[in-house]
Amino acid sequence: MSLEYLVTRVGQLLLIVFIAVTVNFLIPRAIPGDPIESALQTRIAMTGSTDVNVQEVAAAYRAKFGLDKPIWVQYLNYWRDIFRLDFGVSLVDFPQPVISKVQAALPWTLGLLGVSTAIDFTLGTLLGALAAWPRAPSFVRGLLPPFMLLSAVPFFLLAIVLLSIFAVELRVFPPGGGFDPVRIVRFNLPTIVDILYHAILPSMSLVLGGIGGWALGMRAMMVSTLGEDYITFAEAKGLPARRVFLWYGMRNALLPQVTRLAVALGSILSGAVLVEAMFSYPGLGGLLVGAIAGKDYFVIQGIVLMLIVSLALSLFVVDLIYPLVDPRIRYQR
Amino acid sequence: MGETARQREGETGLLSPPSAPADAPPRPLAPSSARRLRGSGRWSGSLVVGLVILLAVLLLSVVGGWLVDPKDGIVGAVTPSQPPSARFLLGTDSQGRDVLTMLVLGTPQTIRIGLTAGVVGVAIGLVLGLLSGYFGGWFDGTVRVLSDALMTVPGIAILLIIAINVGHMTPFLMGLTVASLSWMYPTRSIRAQVLSIRERPYIAVARANGASEAEIVFREVMPNLLPFIAASFVGATSGAMLASVGLEALGLGTNDVHTLGTMIFWAQKYSAVLRGQWWWFGPPIAMIATIFIGLFFVSAGVDRFANPRLRQQT
Numbered sequence: 101m102s103l104e105y106l107v108t109r110v111g112q113l114l115l116i117v118f119i120a121v122t123v124n125f126l127i128p129r130a131i132p133g134d135p136i137e138s139a140l141q142t143r144i145a146m147t148g149s150t151d152v153n154v155q156e157v158a159a160a161y162r163a164k165f166g167l168d169k170p171i172w173v174q175y176l177n178y179w180r181d182i183f184r185l186d187f188g189v190s191l192v193d194f195p196q197p198v199i200s201k202v203q204a205a206l207p208w209t210l211g212l213l214g215v216s217t218a219i220d221f222t223l224g225t226l227l228g229a230l231a232a233w234p235r236a237p238s239f240v241r242g243l244l245p246p247f248m249l250l251s252a253v254p255f256f257l258l259a260i261v262l263l264s265i266f267a268v269e270l271r272v273f274p275p276g277g278g279f280d281p282v283r284i285v286r287f288n289l290p291t292i293v294d295i296l297y298h299a300i301l302p303s304m305s306l307v308l309g310g311i312g313g314w315a316l317g318m319r320a321m322m323v324s325t326l327g328e329d330y331i332t333f334a335e336a337k338g339l340p341a342r343r344v345f346l347w348y349g350m351r352n353a354l355l356p357q358v359t360r361l362a363v364a365l366g367s368i369l370s371g372a373v374l375v376e377a378m379f380s381y382p383g384l385g386g387l388l389v390g391a392i393a394g395k396d397y398f399v400i401q402g403i404v405l406m407l408i409v410s411l412a413l414s415l416f417v418v419d420l421i422y423p424l425v426d427p428r429i430r431y432q433r
Numbered sequence: 434m435g436e437t438a439r440q441r442e443g444e445t446g447l448l449s450p451p452s453a454p455a456d457a458p459p460r461p462l463a464p465s466s467a468r469r470l471r472g473s474g475r476w477s478g479s480l481v482v483g484l485v486i487l488l489a490v491l492l493l494s495v496v497g498g499w500l501v502d503p504k505d506g507i508v509g510a511v512t513p514s515q516p517p518s519a520r521f522l523l524g525t526d527s528q529g530r531d532v533l534t535m536l537v538l539g540t541p542q543t544i545r546i547g548l549t550a551g552v553v554g555v556a557i558g559l560v561l562g563l564l565s566g567y568f569g570g571w572f573d574g575t576v577r578v579l580s581d582a583l584m585t586v587p588g589i590a591i592l593l594i595i596a597i598n599v600g601h602m603t604p605f606l607m608g609l610t611v612a613s614l615s616w617m618y619p620t621r622s623i624r625a626q627v628l629s630i631r632e633r634p635y636i637a638v639a640r641a642n643g644a645s646e647a648e649i650v651f652r653e654v655m656p657n658l659l660p661f662i663a664a665s666f667v668g669a670t671s672g673a674m675l676a677s678v679g680l681e682a683l684g685l686g687t688n689d690v691h692t693l694g695t696m697i698f699w700a701q702k703y704s705a706v707l708r709g710q711w712w713w714f715g716p717p718i719a720m721i722a723t724i725f726i727g728l729f730f731v732s733a734g735v736d737r738f739a740n741p742r743l744r745q746q747t
Contacts, residue, residue: 119582119586120590123591248729252722254679256682264706268709275707363585365585366588370587378682401594408586412586
């Protein structure tokens, strides 16, 4: 891995973080009106509560952001706060800091997303490879079209359908949440089982919707890989079919899949946020629904920033371990 | 310089040797491709299937628009929470609105949002792609780095920030909102194609004949881009519709106009799923799924024009 590549890649990471922070800073200021006061007013009109003093909270915010200062000073201050992990306080659960809410939600999202993506990537890739393999049982090819149709449907719609079938009609899975509400979450076996039990439906909607895309891409790559001369050679040599399939075929067709995984992570994350919203999962998506309903402006900003930065970081890591997946890749121009 | 190995690999795949230069243009398009798009009996099956599905959806919403009374879509217009019956074909929601009416009124709005964003996204992509592909230079570098960076951002994050700041959301504004992230793929695919077209002999011939740069761009390059513009348009429209339905389902849609996404939001907000009111959340889900499956077929069909390489693999 060349130093030049590393520098370019770090530059891209910084650019994404820069865009995220700048968009977060600029867009609210580009819209006329005072976002803080109007957000507070809306909230109070909605809840009818009188225990929040709008003027006081808004004034505190203005002083904190230095909204009377020139815009570039505000911008620099905004960056300073970000580096201190200070995203402001929640308006709904005043004065709980935004960062603590986001921090509590992030592991749920990463866990759900990571496990589901690993499952659907593996199953989809295998299905696609088998669909291109002439000796595969014929039912495998029959599986492909239904999964492709499912992949055209947004994840969160599958989530609603699964919810209604398995949680409401059949009552075999819980209708939402991340764990039993009466459970005290500790690190022990019943808790883990409970969390997994609650994660099955949300992750099933991500997996069912994800398999088709991976299978389609893998099938195309596998078809062209199986046409290579070294496959014919391996077969002529009398190698067992399993070995030809796994090590001569799949191993070589796999790389573009990993590439696609890196590119697709952003849209998978967007989909997962919506699925969480449908299940009131305690991750960022579940937090987001409450924040939007309550016009909890700073929580939404915190979630947005966290989504962008965590994805940018994971893509960065994927890019760095890339040469390990395939030694043919060398980072140079 | 801003291009990473990942994206480079993503464009060329393994079909070209890994040692190929990073900016190698994609394989030249067969010269007859524009003619093929006009339909010399080469319409692929999936394109026809997709178009039939989408036309059926449009027809349904147009004809339905004559039959329903828009007043039935207002809160409290009809008896709430009725299952489907002869009077209410798709039942009513718990707010006293007729589900069929909302569905018929909402479908064209959702399609309009998608088309608005598709047109805007492809228009931006066409301008940026042409300029950066044809003229190169610092402009090309900026466009490429920016579109690369935005492509890896989870779209919903940026759209959220825009949507919560739009004071009064309308379907048109929703279209513009989601369009803000639907120009990157069109830009990249058009740019890549322009890079390849730019080097063709007929461009050199035109230049030798004294054609101006503008003439070359509009009369020589543009016609050969048509299949790619069509493919990007389908992709951008479908992506934008997906994003808009998602934003609306989160509660960031229009309050006074029915769309399929806001129907999902209300159904979700009033726990239609937990109450077993399948006639409420079912129809918008079925309609959205139908539209996306139609778009999926159309894009599979259009890709055959835009990417001749696909045709060789069964």
